[in-house]
Amino acid sequence: MRALFFDGKSVKYKSFHPDPLPGPDEALIEIKAAGVCQTDLEIAKGYMNFKGILGHEFVGVVRRVSGKAGHELHGKRVAGEINCVCRECDMCARGLSAHCRNRDVIGIQNRDGCFADLLTLPVHNLHAIPDNVSDEQAVFVEPLAAAIQVLRQVQIDNRTKVAVLGDGRLGQLVAQVVKTLCPGVLLIGRHPAKLAIAERVGIQTKLDADVHPRRDQDVVIDCTGRAEGLERAIALVRPRGTLVMKTTVAAGKPLNLSPVVVDEITLLGSRCGPFRDAIAMLATRQVDVSGLVSRRMKLADAEGVFAGNLPAEVVKIVLTFEK
Numbered sequence: 001m002r003a004l005f006f007d008g009k010s011v012k013y014k015s016f017h018p019d020p021l022p023g024p025d026e027a028l029i030e031i032k033a034a035g036v037c038q039t040d041l042e043i044a045k046g047y048m049n050f051k052g053i054l055g056h057e058f059v060g061v062v063r064r065v066s067g068k069a070g071h072e073l074h075g076k077r078v079a080g081e082i083n084c085v086c087r088e089c090d091m092c093a094r095g096l097s098a099h100c101r102n103r104d105v106i107g108i109q110n111r112d113g114c115f116a117d118l119l120t121l122p123v124h125n126l127h128a129i130p131d132n133v134s135d136e137q138a139v140f141v142e143p144l145a146a147a148i149q150v151l152r153q154v155q156i157d158n159r160t161k162v163a164v165l166g167d168g169r170l171g172q173l174v175a176q177v178v179k180t181l182c183p184g185v186l187l188i189g190r191h192p193a194k195l196a197i198a199e200r201v202g203i204q205t206k207l208d209a210d211v212h213p214r215r216d217q218d219v220v221i222d223c224t225g226r227a228e229g230l231e232r233a234i235a236l237v238r239p240r241g242t243l244v245m246k247t248t249v250a251a252g253k254p255l256n257l258s259p260v261v262v263d264e265i266t267l268l269g270s271r272c273g274p275f276r277d278a279i280a281m282l283a284t285r286q287v288d289v290s291g292l293v294s295r296r297m298k299l300a301d302a303e304g305v306f307a308g309n310l311p312a313e314v315v316k317i318v319l320t321f322e323k
Contacts (some may be wrong), residue, residue, distance in 0.1 A: 002299055002321075003116035008051045011044050011306040013299070017053075020112065022120045025067035029060035029078065029119045029126075035139040036305055036317040038168065038225040039108065039248050040115075044306040047248065048108055055115035055319075056082045056107040059129060059138035063118075070123030077129040079141040080121045081275055082106050098272045115299065117321060127275045133282050139318055140173070140289045141278045146246070147173040148281070149273030154219055154242055156181050161216065163187075165233055166223035167194035167205075169292055169316045170246055174221055175203045176287045193313045197291045208232075215239065215263070221270075222247050231255055239263040244270050292316045 003017040022028045035057035043050050058080065062073045085092055085100035092100050106121065107113020129138045147170065156162060162182050164175045167189025175187040175198055187198045187205045195205040213235035220237040221244040222229040229247050234257075237243050243265055260267055281287045294314040297305070302319055 001117035003053045003112075004055070004299060004302055006044055006051060006054050006306075008049075011054065011303055013303050015300070017116065019118055020120045022064060022066040025069060025123055026120045027062045027066070027070055027073065027078075027123050027126060028064040029058075029080070029121060030063050031058050031060040031114050031117060031119055031321050032077070033135045033139050033321065034058040034114045034319045035143070035169075036302075036319065037143065038170065041306065041310075042225075042249055043108065050108055052107070053112035053114075053116050054107045055113035056105070057139055057142045058114035058119065059135050059141070060114070060119065062126070065123060067123065070126065073123065073126055073128060077135070077138065078126040079129060079138055079275060079279070080106070080119075080127070081125040081272070082108070082142060083272060084111055084122055084125065115302070115319060127279060129279065130283050133279065136293060136318055137282050137289055138279075140282065140287075140292070141275055142272075143170055144173050144177070144281060144287060144289075145273035145275050145278035146170070146271065147177045147273065148277050149270050150174060150221060150244055150246075151177060151181065152273065153268055153270055154244060156219060158182055158184070161218045161238075162221070163217045163219070163236055164221045164223060165189075165208075165229055165236075166225060166247075167191055167198065167315075168223065168225060170225075171221075171223035172198055172203075172292055172315065173287065173289075174223055174246065176201060177281075178221075179203060180286060191312055194315055197315065200291060201288050211236070217241060219244065225249065227253060227255075234259050234265065237263075237265055240265070242266040242268065244268045246270050293318050296320055298322070 084104040085097040086102040089101040104111035178185040220233040222233040
């Protein structure tokens with residue numbers, strides 16, 4: 001099969017890579033489309049010390065099922081949860097399997113990802129994609145689920161003052177999700193063209209340079225993908241407000257966290273979320289991802305994406321797998 005492989009130093013396209021074999025109760029999935037995430041770019045800079053096939057946002061077709069369960073998915077389009085868990089440790093027993101003590105994470109930790117023709121995943125990770133959700137829309141299931149997770153962690157209503165930092169793919173999705181409960185959510189970014197995408201779906205926006213921190217936001221959600229994003233978020237959130245971190249970066253400068261203590265700010269990390277809810281929001285058009293794809297690119301042409309020369313206006317790159 002073909003694959004994009006990270007050897008710890010650089011990302012290389014391989015035209016001949018060994019096909020994976022599904023283990024017990026796993027499915028073999030033929031990838032139809034995959035999305036490039038900021039986390040993938042950070043991994044190529046050394047984040048998580050990962051080596052292997054990158055990628056964790058995908059839609060594919062189940063070609064084989066190994067085991068007794070999941071045969072109804074054969075031939076169906078699916079998206080897949082990224083955490084491969086033991087289902088036996090204390091975290092799994094508490095219903096917190098995304099934090100399984102023994103987890104592997106596709107394309108991130110100890111398990112090959114989806115930037116390849118074929119992928120194996122446990123059957124219980126898979127979710128069928130309805131016919132009215134296209135392949136390109138389905139690529140957004142994983143990041144949209146991560147955006148929805150914020151609403152599971154923070155109480156937000158139409159009176160809450162919410163600011164989302166970062167006008168990239170995740171910031172756009174978080175803003176749309178928050179808008180379902182808080183129409184006045186504000187998306188703050190650095191790129192007029194990206195902010196214009198949000199404005200077209202009814203999101204209020206501001207250029208970061210035009211925002212003067214008044215420490216008046218009840219909730220600030222950092223989706224900048226930059227190490228300095230947290231510092232900016234601290235400057236915006238009110239005392240006893242809530243700061244949600246969605247950013248993962250390889251490294252950053254030392255950060256003064258004393259305002260978190262002095263202002264008694266609640267600091268939350270936020271990661272994976274509910275796939276079923278994400279698929280439902282796409283199927284019912286509660287979230288519009290039509291304007292978020294900046295480029296469509298064949299897998300064989302994707303090495304340059306990880307060379308650090310992406311234009312600032314790029315929101316989302318979707319990889320395609322036609323031969």
